Amino acid sequence: MSRELTPTEEQAVDALITEVYGTSPPDLSQQILTRLREETVVAPQVRTKKDEAQPIRKAKPNGSRSWWILATAASIAALLIGAMFVRNARQRQVAINGSDVPSTNLAIEANSSDAPSSANQRTHKPQSPPKRTNSMQQAVVLNQGAKADQLDRDIKENDSSEVFQSPREPDAIQPITLVSKQIGLGLRDYWVSVAVEPTEDAAVIEVADRLSETFGIEVPPTSIESVESFDAFLAEPQNAVAVASQLLMQVTEGGLARLDRQNQTNLSNDLASCFKLAQPFDRLIAGWLSKKGPTSDAWWKANSANQESPRAKHSMARRIAKLTMNVDLRCIRCHDAKIESRGKQSEYWSFVGLMAQRPGQDVFYETANGTQKMVEAVVPPTWLGQTNRDDGAINSLDQFASGLVGSRELAKGTINAIWELVNGRPLVGSVVDLSTTPHTDSLLELQDNLVDDLLASNFDLGRSLALVVTSPAARRSVPETLDPTRSTLASLQELELANEKVSAFAAASPRHRKVSLAKKIEFANRSFADKVDGSRLDVAERSSLLAQIFGEDSDTSKRSQPQASTKAHPKLEAYPYRAEALPLNWLDSVAGLDEQIRHLGYVASLEEVPRKVTNVATQMQTAGVARPLILHRVWWMIHP
Amino acid sequence: MPANESPQSDLNAGELIARHQHGVWRYLRMLGCDNATADDLTQETFLRVLRRENFIQHSDTATSAYLRRIAFNLLVSRHRKLGRVQNAPDSTLIDEVWDRWAGKDLCGDSVVEALRSCMKLLTERAQIALRMRFQEEATRVEIGTALGISDHGARNLMQRAKQQLRDCVEQKMAEENIVE
CATH class of the missing domain: 1.10.10.10 (Winged helix-like DNA-binding domain superfamily/Winged helix DNA-binding domain)
Incomplete structure (x- = not known):
């Protein structure tokens, strides 16, 4: 008896049967060659090694081409300006006459086994200038010396996605002002690619207020005027420690606060030293992970807060994987990744095994269909960017730690963490999340620029933080539509447009008051109970209810006053009264309201959704409230 | 070496397209693309390769695998761009089917x-x-x-x-x- 068709085989057979019944492959030669000829008419571009590994954008209409030319001109101008303003020793040592390097050097260096590894490039001696090459000459060299490896390398460095991306040699460090310009241009390029118009620049004092709240210290408006001024701000030890403390709070999801004061201070001081480049961040994190650093114990404790709980190892693994390898573990604890192609359940349990101090031992877990499986406690090599699965198991914390030194994956996780600290969400988030930034080649290019710079700067966190803080994304104003007092009057279309801007970092998200879960549940319960007939609370009723439960100021007249009110208490996040779609499209594939709520809990990094929340949801369901609205309200209650 | 296996160092765009386009298109269809998407991504796949001045063909088999990899990556990028929420295609599984059926018949x-x-x-x-x-x-x-x-x-x-x-x-x- 023949074996059953696998889903993959069925998909392939379906495609072929469709072809037999009429749709043969078209001859696309003319279209491809015509497009290719059209592109070659455009002024020739000198492509660098970095460019070779970057996504190549589609040919754009003339307007975009002009934009590219302007951007290039701006970059050149910025290069000159940057050279004038280079202040610290590291930057003074950088030469910027990159285009004079003989073209053959790149190819020779790229193929030389003596090329310094990223770990070996950690000194701040004068570095080679950025190498540019004539691509035709480069091709000749490759033809002579490196044909055998070229195709393999091409595959690994495929430019259309990061899925198979391999670690690259970091570029030489560039002047920070130049990189800052590039980040700004990259962001604007990204906004064009997702067709959103950024909001106006917010007033500097407003931006400074936001950052003061984020960092927990007073950030003077003058300190965010440029990357240099913010660099100078971070040079003050107390500022660096305060910012480091907030970054630690974020990556440990509040775990830092559970340490005693001395350990908190020690950890913050350690991280603050990375802002001043007293030590590279990758070395620091490697020391923490391998338990060889003086503050290692504190770091592990901060990450495994609630150590009494048997679930602690899961949240600890999730936090560590996110920061160190930019891997999202939320879904793959229970099943292989269904939405993103990265991550399998077996890999999750391997990693958790290692984090639970069982290196090299077997770990047992249960699959979604109830079968028991066993894996070895290791770090999946692909999580560390190793494209070859046979590269060997990373089955000890020491190996894991050393794999992070100079790691591109660590750099990605770090950039995302810094971006999240400043802008509220990671630069390149998971598509599993709500409000994930739309992914385009431009976004990945922007991420690459920041990651390249972090690697080239020897994991100088202060430099990356200054770039992010002074980027156009951090300076956006909040769309008026999202003002809590106005959002209920806005049309769904207006709200959608504003949210699109926020999700693309083209607008700031309104600041919201942090309130307890208990109060939110109480509000949801009463708000719902008062209107079982399905009618809405009117504005007055809503304000009254808010005032009762949260002590919210219902006097909206103050909001029309100018900047003097920037330090006013932020409002409560608007409670959802309307919803047409599920908060996450993929929830549609999850059966049953209970399961959908449970999955929302996972997205919110909760081990379990509180029973009181599910009770309110059940009452809403009984009263006939539409499921999308119930789920939006659940999210309102539980999200961080 | 199969009859259609022809190592070459000089890249002839027209010949490259003619030799491999049907294979790439069919591979994309097997990955679940509709006809229009397969048309678009096939074009983009070849443009990506032909834009690379340093691209060298070692063998038809290697080139075919390379083109399929690019096509797959483009499809993943497309899903990301469109924010499309659907199961990501598993290239390992479809590659195994492709190798079993299409084998060295590249197209x-x-x-x-x-x-x-x-x-x-x-x-x-x-x-x-x-x-x-x-x-x-x-x-x-x-x-x-x-x-x-x-x-x-x-x-x-x-x-x-x-x-x-x-x-x-x-x-x-x-x-x-x-x-x-």
Whole structure:
């Protein structure tokens, strides 16, 4: 008896049967060659090694081409300006006459086994200038010396996605002002690619207020005027420690606060030293992970807060994987990744095994269909960017730690963490999340620029933080539509447009008051109970209810006053009264309201959704409230 | 080395496209692309390669694998761009099927021809069901009604037919020694 068709085989057979019944492959030669000829008419571009590994954008209409030319001109101008303003020793040592390097050097260096590894490039001696090459000459060299490896390398460095991306040699460090310009241009390029118009620049004092709240210290408006001024701000030890403390709070999801004061201070001081480049961040994190650093114990404790709980190892693994390898573990604890192609359940349990101090031992877990499986406690090599699965198991914390030194994956996780600290969400988030930034080649290019710079700067966190803080994304104003007092009057279309801007970092998200879960549940319960007939609370009723439960100021007249009110208490996040779609499209594939709520809990990094929340949801369901609205309200209650 | 395996160092764009475009297009269809998407991504795949001045062909097999990898990556990028929420295609599994069926016949012409002749071996009812499904885009209920069976019966009939087609194609490919 023949074996059953696998889903993959069925998909392939379906495609072929469709072809037999009429749709043969078209001859696309003319279209491809015509497009290719059209592109070659455009002024020739000198492509660098970095460019070779970057996504190549589609040919754009003339307007975009002009934009590219302007951007290039701006970059050149910025290069000159940057050279004038280079202040610290590291930057003074950088030469910027990159285009004079003989073209053959790149190819020779790229193929030389003596090329310094990223770990070996950690000194701040004068570095080679950025190498540019004539691509035709480069091709000749490759033809002579490196044909055998070229195709393999091409595959690994495929430019259309990061899925198979391999670690690259970091570029030489560039002047920070130049990189800052590039980040700004990259962001604007990204906004064009997702067709959103950024909001106006917010007033500097407003931006400074936001950052003061984020960092927990007073950030003077003058300190965010440029990357240099913010660099100078971070040079003050107390500022660096305060910012480091907030970054630690974020990556440990509040775990830092559970340490005693001395350990908190020690950890913050350690991280603050990375802002001043007293030590590279990758070395620091490697020391923490391998338990060889003086503050290692504190770091592990901060990450495994609630150590009494048997679930602690899961949240600890999730936090560590996110920061160190930019891997999202939320879904793959229970099943292989269904939405993103990265991550399998077996890999999750391997990693958790290692984090639970069982290196090299077997770990047992249960699959979604109830079968028991066993894996070895290791770090999946692909999580560390190793494209070859046979590269060997990373089955000890020491190996894991050393794999992070100079790691591109660590750099990605770090950039995302810094971006999240400043802008509220990671630069390149998971598509599993709500409000994930739309992914385009431009976004990945922007991420690459920041990651390249972090690697080239020897994991100088202060430099990356200054770039992010002074980027156009951090300076956006909040769309008026999202003002809590106005959002209920806005049309769904207006709200959608504003949210699109926020999700693309083209607008700031309104600041919201942090309130307890208990109060939110109480509000949801009463708000719902008062209107079982399905009618809405009117504005007055809503304000009254808010005032009762949260002590919210219902006097909206103050909001029309100018900047003097920037330090006013932020409002409560608007409670959802309307919803047409599920908060996450993929929830549609999850059966049953209970399961959908449970999955929302996972997205919110909760081990379990509180029973009181599910009770309110059940009452809403009984009263006939539409499921999308119930789920939006659940999210309102539980999200961080 | 198969007859169609021709190592070369000089890149001729027209020849490269002619030799590999059908393979790339079929691979994308197997990954679940509709015709229009397969057309777009096939073009983009070749443009990505032809824009690279340092691209060198070592063998048709290596180039074919390289093109498929680019096509797959482009598809993943497209899903990301569109924010499309759907199961990501698993390139490992589809590559395994591709290698088994298309093997060293780079463009997949042989497997389509094999399938065409295998379809003639199916029962008339199975042929009707598949034609209705894939040519007329009929629903299972409509197919069941036409054949006097339930929609569930129509599903089982087509499933068995596809299984037979797979076995038949694999046998033919083995006989022709295209697949090792």
